[in-house]
Amino acid sequence: MFVQRSFARHLATTCALSKPKCLNLFQRAYSVSAAEQVNAVIDLKQAIKNSIKTSMKSGKKTETAVLKSVMADIIYMEKSSQANQDISASAMIRKGIKRREESAVAFRAGNREDLALIEESEIQILNSLLPKQMSEECIAKIIGEIKERIGAKGLGDLGKVMKVANTELNSSVSSMKLVSEVAKKILSA
The missing domain is CATH 1.10.1510 (Hypothetical Protein Yqey; Chain: A; domain1)
Known part of the structure; x- marks a missing residue:
């Protein structure tokens, strides 16, 4: 729980620098209690x-x-x-x-x-x-952080990335299909 909240703060400040809308949306995704x-x-x-x-x-x-x-x-x-x-x-x-x-x-x-x-x-x-949804740029940043955190190397680790992304982004994205597409782009690069 502490790891998720500190990660949320880190990513929220990263997103806040580029897009202020991401800050509120990302914090909403981490209501863990x-x-x-x-x-x-x-x-x-x-x-x-x-x-x-x-x-x-x-x-x-x-x-x-x-x-x-x-x-x-x-x-x-x-x-x-x-x-x-x-x-x-x-x-x-x-x-x-x-x-x-x-x-x-x-x-x-x-x-x-x-x-x-x-x-x-x-x-x-x-x-x-529904609450406002995350933009594709914020989803890409979050997927990038998840990739680094779990050490994903390629498309073979897509399932691991999606498992973590599903728990972290469940209420802030309307379609996990979009998250999957972004994750495929990031992992194949």
Whole structure:
């Protein structure tokens, strides 16, 4: 735990020199205590509840329905057996985004552009709930630090790098596919 936090401080200052946005995003990725994780979920739940109230008061039915579905997913996750697993509220939101993206593609394949546009507007609402994502440059710096720390030498060590990156970057990147591509570039160089 101490190694992760000192590494976070070191990398945060490195990123802060080039891009100030990286500093806040990287610190968010290192909330390692269980109490901080619970508080983050509670804060996100409270933010969603407040958004539901404001959207209901302003008469935005689509936004209200999307926010209620996200809240239902989070509550279901908490009450089900999946609560024992390490699934965050932001992961549930990403899951909802992925579902809607797949639906939009299916609607377009069926020549239902109107329904595809509705799905895309719901995706925008869900994206507004997620924290800002790290840039590719910050991901590259973090992967470089991980590579040096574990002594990775080539593409054969991609699995080791991705294992560490997955634990360190889980909430601050929307797609581990992007992290994988950056890691492949760095390890093949």
